Amino acid sequence: MTSGHHFYRHHNGDVSVFPNEDMFSQHLLDYLQFVQNSSSHYNELIQRTGLKVQNDPITVFDYLPYTSKEVYRSVLTEEAFATVGGAPFVTDFSSGSVAKSVVRICRSSDDLCEQEITESTFSRVGVGSSDCFVCIDVGAAGIYDFYFRAARNLGVARAIFLHLTAEVAESVRPLHALQPTVLLTLPSLLIRMWPHLRGLWKPGACPIRVLFMMGEHIDTSFRTVVESVLGCKIFSFYGTTEIGGLAGECKYQNGHHFNPHFVLPSIKSPTYTASESIEGEVLFTTLHEHTHSVIKYEVGDMVRISLAPCKCGEPSPRLWFLQRTTEAFILAGEKFSYSMFFAALSDKVPDIKIMSLEILENGARGNAVTLSFYFPIALSPYENVFYDVLKNEIFGLDSLYRYGFVDFKISFKPVTNFGGRKIKRLIDHRSEAAA
Numbered sequence: 001m002t003s004g005h006h007f008y009r010h011h012n013g014d015v016s017v018f019p020n021e022d023m024f025s026q027h028l029l030d031y032l033q034f035v036q037n038s039s040s041h042y043n044e045l046i047q048r049t050g051l052k053v054q055n056d057p058i059t060v061f062d063y064l065p066y067t068s069k070e071v072y073r074s075v076l077t078e079e080a081f082a083t084v085g086g087a088p089f090v091t092d093f094s095s096g097s098v099a100k101s102v103v104r105i106c107r108s109s110d111d112l113c114e115q116e117i118t119e120s121t122f123s124r125v126g127v128g129s130s131d132c133f134v135c136i137d138v139g140a141a142g143i144y145d146f147y148f149r150a151a152r153n154l155g156v157a158r159a160i161f162l163h164l165t166a167e168v169a170e171s172v173r174p175l176h177a178l179q180p181t182v183l184l185t186l187p188s189l190l191i192r193m194w195p196h197l198r199g200l201w202k203p204g205a206c207p208i209r210v211l212f213m214m215g216e217h218i219d220t221s222f223r224t225v226v227e228s229v230l231g232c233k234i235f236s237f238y239g240t241t242e243i244g245g246l247a248g249e250c251k252y253q254n255g256h257h258f259n260p261h262f263v264l265p266s267i268k269s270p271t272y273t274a275s276e277s278i279e280g281e282v283l284f285t286t287l288h289e290h291t292h293s294v295i296k297y298e299v300g301d302m303v304r305i306s307l308a309p310c311k312c313g314e315p316s317p318r319l320w321f322l323q324r325t326t327e328a329f330i331l332a333g334e335k336f337s338y339s340m341f342f343a344a345l346s347d348k349v350p351d352i353k354i355m356s357l358e359i360l361e362n363g364a365r366g367n368a369v370t371l372s373f374y375f376p377i378a379l380s381p382y383e384n385v386f387y388d389v390l391k392n393e394i395f396g397l398d399s400l401y402r403y404g405f406v407d408f409k410i411s412f413k414p415v416t417n418f419g420g421r422k423i424k425r426l427i428d429h430r431s432e433a434a435a
Helices: 023-038 040-048 057-063 069-084 108-124 141-153 168-172 174-178 187-197 220-230 338-348 377-392 397-402
Strands: 005-009 015-019 090-093 103-106 132-137 158-163 182-185 210-214 233-240 244-249 263-267 271-274 277-286 297-306 318-324 328-331 334-337 356-361 369-376 406-413 426-428
Touching: 023 040, 023 057, 040 069, 069 103, 069 297, 103 108, 108 141, 108 233, 108 244, 132 141, 132 174, 132 187, 141 158, 141 182, 158 168, 158 174, 168 174, 168 187, 182 187, 187 210, 187 220, 210 220, 220 233, 233 318, 263 297, 318 338, 334 338, 334 397, 338 377, 369 377, 377 397, 377 406, 397 406
Parallel strands: 132 158, 132 182, 182 210, 210 233, 356 426, 369 406
Antiparallel strands: 005 015, 015 263, 090 103, 233 244, 263 277, 271 277, 277 297, 297 318, 328 334, 356 369
16 A cells, blocks of 8 residues: 555455545545436446445445446447537547447546646656657547647647658658657557658657657567667557546656546456556546546456556556457467467567457368468568467467367568558457357
């Protein structure tokens, strides 16, 4: 409890991160009373507990069920639209990495709360008046006004958007003249830009000192290469469409700091990795959202959370993203994951920065499946190395291959053909996966 927070154990074995102060119970009470009055769905769930919020908000929260993506899409989104009435609002759509898009409805109060989180993320690594802040993306410039407002509130005078097009080299070239000190983009886009970005400045002359990565996990080895070549530090900004931005790294790059007064995480039946550290599938409750709020929302991420103090001195708990729950799958009763394959293959070929995996039924071989891997064309000389690793060097997979339960296909394509704004790393086409 050295960080001013503790793990609260639920009746079903789940664990939430609660602040220690007495006022948190009142904060949770206010929130639950608000959603009870504004959401028919959550009001019904609270009523089903048979408990009164005003008497024991923590126990009511304990017994509330999870919120699924389907409930979010169908029930809560309709309620959010009804809530806004004639008030101005903005929408945030998911992009690229999910099969079914979701949308979050935000009024000005929600927007300002998320902006406070964003400002904390930027200020944590020293963004300020001397910086030139540049965002580069394939989408519309309007979505970046949010980040620009946060940067301007910290004194940044120059905030610029660059549109990344299919002409990647031409899109990146203006960065040389702009001389950004802070750059914000997505890992998938950085990978596409990297062949042109890495040579834009002479060694030691790159002005970028802070590179914010958002929307996706960035591979550790690629992160190390970028930091070494550009002479900058990469900081991850963790969030999701449904929750918004919620956590950011400090200068020590060792976990994402977050504020449970804004977004309260719970872990399903966690594994304790230390007395102050747990791992498992995360659920989020958005205490700061008043239009499209969620309770114990199944966002689909596996994370680690620690209450141990950080060297930076900030007392907030920290979160590490581990993997998407949708990136784990079963083959003939054995459990595998995208990250397992990426780690094994990149151990032999460190130059891997992009890899997509599709799982297909192999009708010609009964219950067998085909694992179809896609890599950039530049890695085609390593085709035989990839096959060798898949057939012989991944424990459990080697026997499935020998007994005919799985086969492999390796293909190569241009980096620009790996999808849109985000890369879909794993697609499971099997009928049972879609059911």
